[in-house]
Amino acid sequence: MCIIYKCSILSFLRDRFSEYFGLAGREGYGMIRLTDVVKEYPNGTHALNGLSMEIQDGEFVFMVGPSGSGKSTVIKLLIGEIEPTEGRVMVNGFSLRNIKEWQVPHLRRTVGIIFQDFRLIEHKTVYDNMVFAMRAVGAGPKEIKKRIPYCLNLVGLENKSRRLPSELSGGEQQRVAIARALLNNPSTIIADEPTGNLDPARSLEIMRLLERINALGTTVLVVTHEKDLVNRFDKRVVMLERGRVVSDGFGYYGRRAL
Amino acid sequence: MNKHNFFYFIREGAVNMFSHGFMSFAAVGITVACLLIMGTFTLVAVNANAMLADLESKNQMLAFVDKSLSEQEARALEKDILAVDNVTKATFISNEEAAKTFRGKYEDDELFQGLPDDNFRHRYAIDLADIGYMRQTKEALEALPGIGKGNVNAYEDEAAGFITIRNVAGVVCVALIAVLLVVSVFIIANTIKLTTFDRRDEIAIMKMVGATNGFIRWPFVYEGFLLGLFSAVIGFFLQWGLYEAVVRSVATNDTINLITVVPFENMWTYVAAVFAVAGMLIGVGGSLSAIRKFLQV
Secondary structure, eight states, rough: HHHHHHHHHHHHHHHHHHHHHHHHTTTTSEEEEEEEEEETTTOOEEEEEEEEEOOOEEEEEEEEEETTTTTHHHHHHHTSSSSEEEEEEEEEEEEESOOGGGGGHHHTTTTTEEETOOOOOOOSSSHHHHHHHHHTTTTHHHHHHHHHHHHHTTTOOOOOOOSSSSGSSSHHHHHHHHHHTTTTTOSEEESSSSHHHHHHHHHHHHHHHHHHHHHTEEEEEEEEEHHHHHHTTTOOOEEOOOOEEEEEEEESSTSBBB | OOOOHHHHHHHHHHHHHHHHHHHHHHHHHHHHHHHHHHHHHHHHHHHHHHHHHHHTTTTTTTOOOTTTTHHHHHTTTTHHHHHSTTTTEEEEEHHHHHHHHHHTTTOOOHHTTOOOOGGGEEEEEEEHHHHHGHHHHHHHHHTTTTOOOTOOOOOHHHHHHHHHHHHHHHHHHHHHHHHHHHHHHHHHHHHHHHHHHHHHHHHHHHHHTTTTTHHHHHHHHHHHHHHHOOOHHHHHHHHHHHHHHHHHHHHHHTTTTTTTOOOOGGGGGHHHHHHHHHHHHHHHHHHHHHHGGOOOO
């Protein structure tokens, strides 16, 4: 009885300590875990209304939903851009409810982010874009020389490293963005509408690439509203509506309503 | 900061400066203009102050020696006078010299030409370190045996006038320089803000991949530092040229050549140091204040 009592005190203290310092032990948590998350913006908009979901280590998950369902808010929460009004958000061992400003860059180094508009620096070559991203996290020249060719090779762009982004197609630019997201060996890749600017063939190509990256052990969360594309993959699909999860299952949009 | 990052920051700062050439040119141009305005105003103030100091030094006191003392005894008072606080120089004027000067002054008036030397007293023309303490010095001199109360002529009203001018000029000078400095920092911060705005996407990408605020700031700090330093160097040489041109025109102009100008050679080290420090502070301060907004991502 005494031992159980002692253990619960210790676990209580550990949880409070972790929460206070914005760090949580990975043990017992998924890579991404949102519990009863409410987000209200200063203008009064309720973006999330008690959203709960969990993504385990190494999973591939599609997050879908109509405009205004809260998908972008979830991404902003996961990368520490905003804080939840209520509830708990855990990402790769970081608790985002009490995360300190200085911890946010460390959280972001564990998450690779891919955007619809690629966000490449136009006046830098593909290689320099990669160097820029590695330098930003304090990588040394040796590490840079080793890691960049590996990542470019992974996305099939090793021969285009000296090109400017404007000299590449949309699909190639998105592959550069994926390579850049992989540079710091993140545990999780979050892709926000990664195929929004691409034709169906290139979109499929990008999804297959993300699938391959997932097969190497990286957790992948893809936010999209492209039904047809989602339905081509037999992956977990989480559907949001009005700031809540309305379905969570495998195969296609809303197969298993909650 | 490790050594890779240090060199990277410097290189990035320099590369950014040249790759955004037009904005850098604008920032340097504005900084130079602000430094020139401030520098010119300060140099005018320095010269005005030097002229005031010169005029102040000509504002002497006269201490009349007791009539009962012989010339030798009167001359012996010099040591006591020099021992009084705030007295820098005491020039003895005998009664004969005083009479001669007086007669010379009124040579057209026969009434004064016949005045005997005995009517005049031995006296000291006294220079003061600070005319602000004229009254205290006068009292101290009047307390000396051999001079006595009421025997010191001090032009207190004139001294008060000089002090007022000096104080007003000092306050106006400091206020104007402070206003110019604030305006300069504001203009430069806005100019650098434009260059930073140009690069907000780069900053957003750096934040997205996990760069710390410190890492993002450093290249901008070096860039601001270099821009400030360039501006200081350009501003210094322009200021020198401008000053020399004014000095030459003052020297050749018959109407204003009575004005004595402090040579630039006497001040160049101060001017260079102030320009360098002000330029770099404005550059770095402007960069830091400009980038702050873009780090909130």
